[in-house]
Amino acid sequence: MLTTVQQENFLANEKNKTKLIEWLVETLTARRIEASTTMRDTDGSIVRCGNVNSHSSVIVIGEDVDLFVLLTALTPLHRKVYFMKPGRENIEDKVYSTRQL
Structure with missing residues (x-):
């Protein structure tokens, strides 16, 4: 529709x-x-789901800085979790790794 x-x-x-x-x-x-x-606690639920996933890496897509901060703080070092902030108009998508931060 x-x-x-x-x-x-x-x-x-x-x-x-x-x-x-x-x-x-x-x-x-x-x-x-x-x-x-x-x-x-939506942000907390997203972070918990991303960290218990059995896959080797997880990509979380969002625009909320709080979500990114929680991901960075709560993701164990052995996990590969990425945060993607979608771009708008002339701004490209950005992908950040919790391991690099």
Whole structure:
């Protein structure tokens, strides 16, 4: 379905946001990608999930500096966890490694 409103306006409506999140979790789970929602400490939940993942490396995509700081502080040295900050318009994506910091 194509949207006819701007993203900010669509997500400003709590019902729209809730339905979108539910749809994303269902779609990812159906494709055997672990997905969950939380009503508390979102940044902490993301960091904990990234650090218990059994894969050799994890990429977390976000724009929140708090998330990056938590990843850097809480990721064990033996883990390969990367933080990607998506670019906008003329600004390129940036990828940071918690090991390098």
